Amino acid sequence: MLSKKQKIAQCFSPAAFVHDTEENHQELERLIQEEEIGSLTFFHSRHSAAANFESRAEVLDVSGTLEKMVQLINRFQAVSKVPLLICIDAEYGLAMRIENTPQYPFAITLGALQQDADKWVEEVGFRMGLDLKGAGIHLNFAPCADVNTNPNNPVIGYRSFGNDAEKVAQLAFASYSGMKKARIGACLKHFPGHGDTAVDSHLGLPVLHKSLEELESEELLPFQYGIDRGVELIMVGHLAVPALCGGKETPASISREIITDFLKGKMGFKGLVVSDALNMKAVANHFPEPGELEWRAFHAGNDLLCFSDHVKEGIQKISLKASEEEVDMVFQKIMDLKKQLGVLDYMPISVPKFDWKAHHQLQKELARNYVSVISGKIDIDKLSDLAKAGKLGFREYFTSQKSRFSEMLDYEFVGIDQTENVLISVFVPSHKPLNKFGMGEAELEEIKNLSQSKSCILIHFGNPLALKYLGELNDFEAVICAFQNFEEAQEAVTNLLP
Structure with a gap:
């Protein structure tokens, strides 16, 4: 029989960093042994915990991340009395955290699939799930079910399937279903919907001022769609939604009114509620007393507490304040999830080998489906004649x-002055909106001037939300959006040209 504290410990999923000091690895080992936590959430490194894996200025050896992660999973599992639930936040595959592993298209790209989108998104979820499973991971904190209605959103953007609530609902559920088919846990996030916010909750508290009716027709719709179809995990975000908690600006992640009364009560969610990272500034700054935030999150109705910086104090405080009945209920949910995902049958794992050929083939088929002319039209004969x-x-x-x-373009190009038509290819440096997606002012000015002085075709390799900085789309004869800079996407563009 486990004690009350041991049961509470099963709710905790602190961060494990692949690239970290040996002292820190040993400290985490002690935490597993002494506090008997139930879960770990893996990140690449401390510098990048809240970011995706992209051009990081880190002074550390980042080679062999996959091998190191597998080694750490085996090491940490070996010292845990109850096998650990291993989690990761891998929205577009392991590559979001681990280099040299398969990367899949962003949600915004999958949202642009023109044919059989549900089928393809489910297939992507399935393949991602298999990659994760092979690497010893049981639960992926994905997909986003946020409806990206605010184009200036600093934190969702490319992570959302789009700005249409119905489409987001279907595709988020398809992605979830694909992972489930691979016997991996998945979870819709960030309830009640982070798409129409202008603040990054890693840094501050976003407040969503909308009526209940507005929320139900947009933000809440994809979650209700998933709940009605049996989704088992939902992650709650750090954003305030006054309409759901009596006008108060309490972060949803620690609001009993939003999680217990609204999500579980009114919306009928019977599954497991996961907290967004408890170290994020939107909540962490308001609770200087160690353990208080963890208690608030537990009391609000979260079952799995992620990225807590105060595990020991959190267990202590919950143990003092929560009833045996509450603790038993949550503990049972966690153990049921562990059984369902095969966590309790843990065997040491070896480094997985990926089928890169099959991955390339999938990427090719996807790119042919999402790369498209989004404005104007391409006159193949005219271009061919001009090239000749x-x-x-x-x-x-x-x-x-x-x-x-x-x-891949085998034309003989001439200097801009002698041309009648110009192909402009833009490789957007970043998929995040900071500093105009990393695009320099001088180049942007040059592109705008070109589009106004010559007949131009714009080929946009990157986040379509960056298009607004390239001038008026009508100034271009045509705009091809490739959404990503994958080689397969580059190849798909050449198929639209002569």
């Missing part, structure tokens, strides 16, 4: 070296 007559120009922006795309 030596009147076609080409400019590439934001690439440090010649792109694969430019190599």
Whole structure:
């Protein structure tokens, strides 16, 4: 029989960093042994815990991340009395956290699939799930069910399937179903919906001022859609939604009115509620007393407490304040999830080998489906004639070296002055909106001037939300959006050109 404290400990999923000091690894080992926590959430490194894996200025050896993670999972599992539930936040596959592993398209890209989107998104979820399972992971904190209605959203953007609530509902559920098919846990997030916010909850508290009716027709719709179809996990975000808690600006993640009364009561959710990272500034700054935030999150109705910086004090405080009955109920949910995901049958794992050929084939099929002309139209014959007559120009922006795309175009290009038409290829440096997605002012100015002085075709490799900085789309003869800079997407663009 486990004690009350041991049962509470099963709710905790603190962060485990692959690239960390040996002292920190040993400290986490002690935490597993002494506090008997039930779960770990893996991140690449401390510098990047809240970010995705992209051009990080980190002074650390980042080689062999996958091998190190597998080794750490085996090491930590070996010292745990009850096998640990291993979690990760991998919205577009292991590659979001671990280099040299398969990367899948962003949600915004999958939202642009033109045919059989549900089927393909489920397939992507399935493949991602298999990759994670092979690496010893049981639960993926994905997909986002946020409806991205605010184009200036600093934190969702490319992570959402789009700005149409119905489409987001279907695709988020398809992604969830694919992972479930791979026998991986998945979870809809960030309840009650982080899409129409202008503050990054890693840094401050976003407040969503909408009526209940507005919320039900947009933010809440994908969650209700999932609940009605049996979704078993939902992550609650750190955002205040006064309409759901009597006008108060309490973060949803620690609001009993929002989680227990509304999500579980009114919306009928019977599954497991996961807290967003408890170290995020939106909540962490308000509770200086160690353990108080953990208690608030537990009392609000969260079952799995992620990224707590005060595990020991959190267990202590919950033990003092929660009833045996509450603790038993949550403990049972966690143990049921562990059984369902095969956690309790843990065997040491080896480093997985990925089928890169199959991955490339999937990426090719997806790219053919999402790469599209989103404005104007391409006159193939005209372009072909211009190319033959030596009147076609080409400019590439934001690439440090010649792109694969430019190599695949076998035209003889001439100087811009002698051209009638110019192909402008833009490789957007970042998929996040900070500093105009990393695009420099001088280049943006040049692109706008070109589009107004010549007949231009814009080829946009990157987040479509960055298009607004490239001038009026009508100034271009046509705009091709490739959504990503994957080689397969570059190849798909060449198929639209002569």
